Amino acid sequence: MNQKIKFRHGTLSDCHTATDFVVVIDVLRAFTTAAYAFQSGAKDMFCVSEVEEAFHLHTQMKNSYLLGEINGYRIPGFHYNNSPAAISSVDLTGKTIIMRTTAGTQGLIRSVHAETILACSFVNASATAAYIQTHQPDEVFFVETGVTADGRGDEDIACAEYVEGIITNQRIPEETLKERVINSKNGMRFQNPSSKDLPKEDLDFVCSFDLFHFAMTAERINSRLIRLHAIDIDDGSQCTI
Numbered sequence: 001m002n003q004k005i006k007f008r009h010g011t012l013s014d015c016h017t018a019t020d021f022v023v024v025i026d027v028l029r030a031f032t033t034a035a036y037a038f039q040s041g042a043k044d045m046f047c048v049s050e051v052e053e054a055f056h057l058h059t060q061m062k063n064s065y066l067l068g069e070i071n072g073y074r075i076p077g078f079h080y081n082n083s084p085a086a087i088s089s090v091d092l093t094g095k096t097i098i099m100r101t102t103a104g105t106q107g108l109i110r111s112v113h114a115e116t117i118l119a120c121s122f123v124n125a126s127a128t129a130a131y132i133q134t135h136q137p138d139e140v141f142f143v144e145t146g147v148t149a150d151g152r153g154d155e156d157i158a159c160a161e162y163v164e165g166i167i168t169n170q171r172i173p174e175e176t177l178k179e180r181v182i183n184s185k186n187g188m189r190f191q192n193p194s195s196k197d198l199p200k201e202d203l204d205f206v207c208s209f210d211l212f213h214f215a216m217t218a219e220r221i222n223s224r225l226i227r228l229h230a231i232d233i234d235d236g237s238q239c240t241i
């Protein structure tokens, strides 16, 4: 444990100010879905900001598939919705995923000055904490991508607090976290049976705490393109799942 690590909390509106070690958090749902996509065998995962950029990249990358949403809803012409429940049952072996989401991928793209970027949700929170502890940065900046002026995003704040608590030995109980996810404004959207793009079962996939033993590091290809890697925390190798 390193109690000297300083923790800062920010959102999509100030993540451009972070210059060192940044953990971009999106529980509902981008980085939960991304982790399940790696687990389902995805070879490569690229993240963009705009829908048009995703379509353009798709024409350039063989064997690539589009995954994402706009405000939570499926994008016509995309292969997959941003749903961990849906993606967990798909065999993505050897496939390249191009991801565009409303909050999560925006946080990656907008963290323009970060030296190191991780993508995190509850399914790889302990792995993320372990990666931070191994690298011992002076400061960690959490980008809580779901936070909005109208009070959304508590699930991402909870995840940041969970990661911080693991590092400072003040671990938050899973029951408390699950309640926060379910009662969050974003979580409520998944409890309406008529919205099939926002299935209730996604909440169970999101609340599968520490299911995966890999951190997701973000490699900046250019100002508009990020590539995610799943890094095994036990030996630092790139995961081949």
Ligand SMILES: O=C(O)[C@H](CS(=O)(=O)O)OP(=O)(O)O
Residues within 6 Å of the ligand: 026, 028, 029, 030, 031, 069, 070, 071, 072, 073, 082, 101, 102, 103, 104, 105, 146, 186
């Ligand atoms: O698909 C999601 O769950 C959200 C939709 S919204 O931003 O909350 O409207 O996108 P994500 O980028 O995964 O947070």
